[in-house]
Amino acid sequence: MILANATSVGMHPNVDETPLSKRALKSYAVVFDAVFVPRETRLLREAAACGATVIDGLEMLIRLVMVQFKLFTGGMTAPERLMREAILTKTH
Known part of the structure; x- marks a missing residue:
């Protein structure tokens, strides 16, 4: 389950x-x-x-940021590694 x-x-x-x-x-x-x-x-x-x-919830946060980036930029793919590094830096 x-x-x-x-x-x-x-x-x-x-x-x-x-x-x-x-x-x-x-x-x-x-x-x-x-x-x-x-x-x-x-x-x-x-x-x-x-x-x-x-x-953990950090994975959900990263995925949400990536989707928001794509919506905000009109379809550009978010740089996942950069997003992940930025979020990890801010949450530690």
Whole structure:
């Protein structure tokens, strides 16, 4: 099963919060958390400890920026590496 957390639970400054208990996470093979600050949320840490593949919210943010760039420029493809580096620099 796949879990996608699209809430702000676990986002800075409430980094100790999680939308599910560690016990409940044991039934998920993949866990995605839309929160990107902090990059590694409690939800993702606990899901990884349960053996799930985890995907952080930074990947979603990068993909959204790329789509917005394409829309804003009338169809130009966003330079993914540059976008990724810029976002990583700003979020660290």
